[in-house]
Amino acid sequence: MESLRLQTSSIVWWLCIASIVVVLVIYGNSDAPIGPSDSESDSPVSFLIPIIQLRSKVITTSATPSVSDDHKIVISSSNHPTPRLLPNQTPPSEVPKPKRKWRRDQSELEEGLARARSSIRRAAAAAASGDPNRSSAPTGHDVVPHGAVYRNPRAFHQSYLEMERKFKVYVYSEGDLPITHDGPCKDIYSIEGRFIHEMETGAEAGRFRTKNPKEAHVYFMPFSVTWMVKYLYKPLSYNLTPLREYVSDYVRLVSEKYPFWNRTSGADHFMLACHDWAPNASAGNPFLYNTSIRVLCNANTSEGFRPQKDVSLPEIYLYGGNVSSKLISPPPPNSPRPYLAFFAGGLHGPIRPILLDHWKGRDKSLRVFEYLPKTLDYDSMMLESKFCLCPSGHEVASPRIVEAIYSECVPVIISEHYALPFSDVLRWEAFSINVEVSKIERLKEILEAVPEEKYRWLKENLKVVRKHFELNHPAKRFDVFHMIMHSVWLRRINLRVA
Missing domain, CATH: 3.40.50.2000 (Glycogen Phosphorylase B;)
Incomplete structure (x- = not known):
């Protein structure tokens, strides 16, 4: 009888191990990055976002992030130096351990993103095996992208649909007018204010914006660098310190009030600005500069812009607030x-x-x-x-x-x-x-x-x-507002918060 019990225990033990292995294989496959593997060439491929991959996990520890030479986002538990700090800056304090409830909520978010990655990858594979211009089945009013202007129309379409279904953005309410929650809506930097207004009050943005920060995939900091220059900068001084200090204070405010910045050191946060000095202003916080998603018109790769994590913003000059007739x-x-x-x-x-x-x-x-x-x-x-x-x-x-x-x-x-x-x-x-x-x-x-x-x-x-x-008011599907959102979505979908 004792021998039988031992044999039964052994069988149960091996069945458990086998089940775990199967689950890991399935989950690992669905959570694979979109794009070529690390063993492949770094040259662009023809589907979706070839330059951004799920290269590493972002984990919640007391470590500080570093950005390696090939711009991979890395947060690990030890043996990593702090990011580049500006003069008179110090690293943030230790990140507190997340509560169990948050870990469960975060796990559900990441599982949803893993499923989205898997569906996009299947769409890309289907296009590779057949007609690359053939897209997913339209959904009634859907306009299916097609043509030579797209790297892979089918993968883009599937990614766009996944974004519409899942993507949630939390907009911080902190900050006072006019520098936050406002921006220019005419002239050369018009896209900066138009995006902020659409994100905060636009009807179409309602599908993305959430009032519950715990269900958000990314967090938007709605400050305007153009208005910083207007209200904080002393003309002809060439002193950009007030801009950097404002950004530093804003990040400090939201990081002390909420747990979301600290748990990833800002990797799932984004800012948007079109002014030429936006990259310099973002340097007010080293984690914002090195780790966060910066949506910038001044997308100069020789001056710190990293396509793997940052988003290039088209500059749209609206004379008097409108496109020329x-x-x-x-x-x-x-x-x-x-x-x-x-x-x-x-x-x-x-x-x-x-x-x-x-x-x-x-x-x-x-x-x-x-x-x-x-x-x-x-x-x-x-x-x-x-x-x-x-x-x-x-x-x-x-x-x-x-x-x-x-x-x-x-x-x-x-x-x-x-x-x-x-x-x-x-x-x-x-x-x-x-x-x-x-x-x-x-x-x-x-x-x-x-x-x-x-x-x-x-x-x-x-x-x-x-x-x-095209800048539309209200925003329309596939217009510039939605393309910006899709670019942020791509960078978030390839960043795993563990």
């Missing part, structure tokens, strides 16, 4: 465009002086101006040109890119170290031309060498991609 409905495709290329703008930054030195007033078909003559209209010139030159100014981003898309004038991007917006899902080579700074003197030769068939293809693709760069 001439750009709302571009002329028919067969309308003449007599000029090869067009640019008008000041001598800002290192690239534009080179462009104007070679081409200003030198060619009747390649129209380059520093100041546009009063007899010419800027919008009309774009509508009459085949290509619109978009050189960087003081910073890498340029509102001319979006203006060119609106006018169906093929953007010619002349920049260095610029991470283009929505590159996770969009193939910029399908609707724009890239010209290296070193080849500016050959600009006319390069543009004239573009075959007519390719030019028409690029121009046709601008019509497809336009909706992703």
